Amino acid sequence: MPDLHCEHTEFRLIKLSVSVLFSCLIQFAIKQLILLQENSEKQAELDRALREKRAAESELERIYQEGMIQGSKESNDYNQLTLRACNAERARDETVMKVDSLTNQLRRLEMM
16 A cells, blocks of 8 residues: 555655746746846947947037038138238338339439
8 A cells, every 4th residue: 555645745845846946937037037128228228329329420520521621711711811911911012112212213303
């Protein structure tokens, strides 16, 4: 005759083992879901950061290009102003020389 007490104890141990295993599987599944959710959130943050980085790089490139164009315009304006200043100085020098020449001619005529 089989020992009912041993079978009952064995059944209780198996039932307890199954219960513990099931509990562990549920905890593992819950942790896995939590980690998947955290991973999704981190991936979304990473994607957003990469988009912001690309936007910032694009903005910097645009500003750089505008700066190059503006710098070129300013350089051109500077060169034009320098040329105008040189022309004005040359015209002034020529006028001063003409005035000196006319003054000398006037003095010569007055001496006659």
